Amino acid sequence: MRGAFVALESTVIAHGLPWPVNFETALAMEKEVKKQGSIPKTIGIIGGNIKVGMTKDELRYLSTAKSVMKVGTAEIAVATALKKDAATTVSATLKLADREGIEVFATGGIGGVHRDVEWDVSQDIIELSKTNMIVVSAGVKSILNVEKTLEFLETFQVTVIGYQTDSFPLFHCRHSKFPVSISVKTPEEIVEIFKEKQRLEIEGAILVANPIPVEYEVPYNELMKYIETAISEANSKRISGKGLTPFLLGRLSELSNGKTLEANIALLKNNASLAGKIAMAMMRT
Template sequence: MSSRHIDISPKVQDALSRRRPVVALESTIITHGMPCPENLEMADRVERIIEEEGVTPATIAVLDGVIKVGLSQAEKDQLAQSSNAMKLSRADLAFAVSQNRTGGTTVAATMIAAHLAGIKVFATGGIGGVHIGAATSFDISADLDELARTPVIVVSAGAKAILDIGKTLEVLETRGVPVIGYQTDTMPAFWSRQSPYPAPLRLDDVSAIASFFRTREDLQLGGGVLIANPVPETHEIAAADMKGIIEAAHRLAHENGVSGKAVTPFLLSTILELTAGRSLVTNIALVENNARLAARIAASLAA
């Protein structure tokens, strides 16, 4: 990719050149996912967790039309303070670059940039998926198609619980995306360790995940791998407790005519209010947990 469109930080470039492990991180959690200052505090803490595992973090965003792979502290501050940051996916990534815009990268856009930079592992909170009511709204996240086409390991706490997890799993199966429960037979549901759905596949250690990914590369199967990593038990909110809260948030979104890319941020902020901040504590815990697992997978893959 032309150097005028992508800027890999010296630290990340050095790690890649030495074939050292690197983990990509998204930036919509800074621009759209959490309130300030919790967003910056969490971004810094997640990077430190990855570094503690001997792995280089690479937070990805678009700043003034340049895809940045590995943000400096000043660049993270700039992103957090941007009042008109776009929420970027595959459809509008090139638009933001061509128009010198600034934006946070979603799962899909982060996967694209990570792959362009040569990064094979990406940690996030939860992926997008099939929204409730998609049979009439056709609201399905581009994350699912990106997982089918871009060869990156994505470590998440499953799909966000505000989504239709069952239909999300069906779409992933149709697209040929392996969904692996890490040390679990049950799909996690973001804030909760369990959903009503079984995990399609299961692996219990990072070396097995690395071996599986290498085998897919050898077989030239293409596409990514989704690792479903349950939130730590000490921080989970039981699915039964979340059910009514999520339903109430959906009703409010419908009543306020919220649609498109605004749906997920609206639902998450509403749930934050309805849980009196508890959902944010759990959200932070699961992102940190995913970052730690992603770092260990990256280290095993590099070995």
């Protein structure tokens, strides 16, 4: 597939945000990509059919449909074989975008290693290690065990690059105590590194850590209080697996009186905008 295409995931539509914010945000992300001259391709599964580039009606449907599966790479075939509606996580979106030759993908934050759980590691990291793509995110969600997540990314040889930052962002927060060893200033530099990886036949994604706009940032100490409360509630209710992240993000929004929801929307649009710029830079080189 030739063109300045940007893949967008659909889990944020079906599971990450409430109606009608989910639908409005999906349209807003596509608009941000288009502003940069690129073409958005939101990916999802409807009635077992894989959609790479959903229509407005399909986006609305997935925003309101009941019993929408949340699928990683491992569950794609289940959704298609059983004719289910499904929203794609980072791992599934990576896999399906790669099948279409798309090389740039914008998301919110990738999955990683959960806190206070003996073993809960996202499929996202494995797919990032295998798929040649530029993935723009606001780092990882601060609800995760960030240190272990970064260690897993290093172990699985995922190239992590800070965009105009020396500090690894934490979704709602611009900065953290974790430095990034590689930092770039322009989309063109990201493309140069990606193309060099391709030339050298080094597989795996480039994870671009793009901090949330400063005006929407939630202060770290304030956010940690909300997170500790939400995680404690999740543990008491024995919520785990695919349901854990949506529960935690929902509770954070409630505990912060909507601050984290506003931040979530802002960073999604910001990432879509940067991905659009990268896709256009890719076309020019």
